[in-house]
Amino acid sequence: MAIIEIDLDAEQAAFEKEVAEVEAWWKSPRHAALRRARRVVMLRHSQRREYASSTQAMKLWNILQEHLRNGTHELTYGATDPVVIGQMAKYQQTVYVSGAVCGTTRVLEPGIDHADYPWDTVPKIIDQIYHSQMWNDQRQRNLRMSRTREERSKMPFVDYMAPIIADGDMGFGGLTSTIKMAKAFVEAGVAMIHVDDLASGMKRFTIGQGRTLVPISEYESRLCAVRMQFDIMGADTMLLLRSDCIKAEFITSCIDPRDHEYIVGATAQNIEPFTAAMTRAIEGGETNPVVVRKQWAQTAGLMTFDDAVKSQADSEDQYLSYNAEISKAETALSLAQRREKARQALGKDVYFDWELPRSLQGQYMYKWSVKAAIERCLAAAPFGDLSWPRMDFPDEKIVSEIHNAVRAHYPNRMFGYGYTNTYDWEGNGFSLQDIKEYPSRVAKHGAVFQIQPTWPIQGFRHYADQCCEVLHRDGIAGYYEEIQKPALARPGIGGDSTLELSGAYLADAFFATIGARDT
Numbered sequence: 001m002a003i004i005e006i007d008l009d010a011e012q013a014a015f016e017k018e019v020a021e022v023e024a025w026w027k028s029p030r031h032a033a034l035r036r037a038r039r040v041v042m043l044r045h046s047q048r049r050e051y052a053s054s055t056q057a058m059k060l061w062n063i064l065q066e067h068l069r070n071g072t073h074e075l076t077y078g079a080t081d082p083v084v085i086g087q088m089a090k091y092q093q094t095v096y097v098s099g100a101v102c103g104t105t106r107v108l109e110p111g112i113d114h115a116d117y118p119w120d121t122v123p124k125i126i127d128q129i130y131h132s133q134m135w136n137d138q139r140q141r142n143l144r145m146s147r148t149r150e151e152r153s154k155m156p157f158v159d160y161m162a163p164i165i166a167d168g169d170m171g172f173g174g175l176t177s178t179i180k181m182a183k184a185f186v187e188a189g190v191a192m193i194h195v196d197d198l199a200s201g202m203k204r205f206t207i208g209q210g211r212t213l214v215p216i217s218e219y220e221s222r223l224c225a226v227r228m229q230f231d232i233m234g235a236d237t238m239l240l241l242r243s244d245c246i247k248a249e250f251i252t253s254c255i256d257p258r259d260h261e262y263i264v265g266a267t268a269q270n271i272e273p274f275t276a277a278m279t280r281a282i283e284g285g286e287t288n289p290v291v292v293r294k295q296w297a298q299t300a301g302l303m304t305f306d307d308a309v310k311s312q313a314d315s316e317d318q319y320l321s322y323n324a325e326i327s328k329a330e331t332a333l334s335l336a337q338r339r340e341k342a343r344q345a346l347g348k349d350v351y352f353d354w355e356l357p358r359s360l361q362g363q364y365m366y367k368w369s370v371k372a373a374i375e376r377c378l379a380a381a382p383f384g385d386l387s388w389p390r391m392d393f394p395d396e397k398i399v400s401e402i403h404n405a406v407r408a409h410y411p412n413r414m415f416g417y418g419y420t421n422t423y424d425w426e427g428n429g430f431s432l433q434d435i436k437e438y439p440s441r442v443a444k445h446g447a448v449f450q451i452q453p454t455w456p457i458q459g460f461r462h463y464a465d466q467c468c469e470v471l472h473r474d475g476i477a478g479y480y481e482e483i484q485k486p487a488l489a490r491p492g493i494g495g496d497s498t499l500e501l502s503g504a505y506l507a508d509a510f511f512a513t514i515g516a517r518d519t
C-alpha cells in the first residue's frame, strides 16, 4: 500500500466533475432523477469500469422502444443452457433466465421457486451464458470471415449477443444481499433484472397457499438498493419492476399505511385467534394451514376495514358518507384514520381486528385488488424502466386497467408479461385463435417484453421423456431414426453446420494465427 501526497483541490475538482457527469447521465430519458448524485459518487471506487451490461441494456432498450413504437412485442423463453440459447438466437431477440428454473436445475439442493437458492446462483448463470454468447459470436465471425463474400452472402448471420433478462426474485433477504446481487448481475453482463415485492421463503405452492407480499415501503427500499448499485457502477442496466400483488393472500407487516386498505381483519366478536386454532389443529395432527384457515374463517367474518364499515353501517347513507370522506384523502389513510372517519360517519366504533387472522409466521391476511396492484406499480415506477404486475391467468381487461392507470402517470411506460406452465387458457374460455391473438393484444397495452419462463422445466421434461422412451424402446436405431437423422437434415443443426456449431475449427484458427507447427 502506498501513502501518497494528495492535492486536495484536484481531489475535490475530480469529485465535483464526476458528480456533474452523473447528473448529466441521469438527464437521459431513461433516468428519473430520484437518486442523490453526491452520495452515489461518494460510494464509488476510484477505478471506473465500462460494463457489457450497459451495452446490452441499451441494446435491449432500443429493441423494446422499437416494439413500443410499433405496438409489437418480444416473446422469449426462459433458458440457462448455452446450446439451447445458441439455437434461440436464431428466433428470439432476448434470453430470459428464470429463478424457478435455476432453483430447480442449477443448484446442489433443488427447490421449485421458493427462491431459497443462493443469491449468486442466477448471476453466475448469466456469466456463463454471456461467455457462451461471446464464444458463438467469435466462432461465427471467424467462420464467416474465412469465407468469400459470395459464400457469406449465402450464410445466415445470427446475432448471438441477445440481451439477457434475469430473475432477481425478491432480492434475497436483506438490502446488502440485494446490493451484492445487483452488482454481480452487472458484472455478469445482464441487460435487465426484475425484482419483486414478495416475502422470502413464504411461497407454499404445494399446499395452495397464496403469495405473501412485503410492505410497499420495503419493496421501494429493495428497488432503490438495486438502482443505487447500478448508479454506483455507472451501469445503464435496466430494472423491470415486478409486483406479485395479483392473487396475493398475505403481507408480512402493517407498517406501511398504504397497505392498510387491503389488510383483512376479523369482525366476529369473541372468536379465538387463528394461531390458537392452528396450534390446536397441529396437536390434533392437521398441519395444513389452508385447511384450518378455511374452517376458522367460517366464523370470523373476514373482510377489509372498509367492507366492515359497510357491513356495520346502520344505513347506506352512513357508508356513503364514510366512503366520500376517505375518497377525498390525498394520501393513503392508516387504519387509525379510517377508524376515526368511520366513527364520525356511523356514530359508533366499527369492530375490526386484523391481528386475529395472523398466521403462525405472523403474516397478515391481504385482499388483493386491481386498485392495490395499480398503487404498487405506481409506487415502484420511478425506480425502473418497465413494470410487471405479474399474473398467472389470461385477462386482458385486468391488463388494460392496470397498464392504463400506470400510463396515466407514466405515458410511455413499457410492461413485462409472463406466461406460466399452468396457464389455464381453456378454463378461461380461450379458443386456440384467442390464444394466438393474446400476446399481440396485451402488447397493444404496452406489454413489449413477454416470457414463457419455465419452458426448460415443462418443455425439456416433455421432450426428454420422448427421447428417453425412444432409446429405451428402439435402442440406438430409434435414436438414429427419430433424433439423429432429422437433426442432421435440419439446416443450422446438423450436417456441416454441426462442425460449425461445435466451433472445433476455432482452435485451428488459433493455431494458424499462432503459427504453431506442432499441431
Ligand SMILES: C[C@](O)(C(=O)O)[C@H](CC(=O)O)C(=O)O
Binding pocket: 078, 097, 098, 099, 100, 101, 113, 167, 390, 418, 419, 420, 421, 453, 454
Ligand atoms: C417467472 C418466474 O418468477 C420464474 O421463476 O420463472 C415464475 C415462473 C412460474 O412460476 O411459472 C413466476 O412467474 O413466479
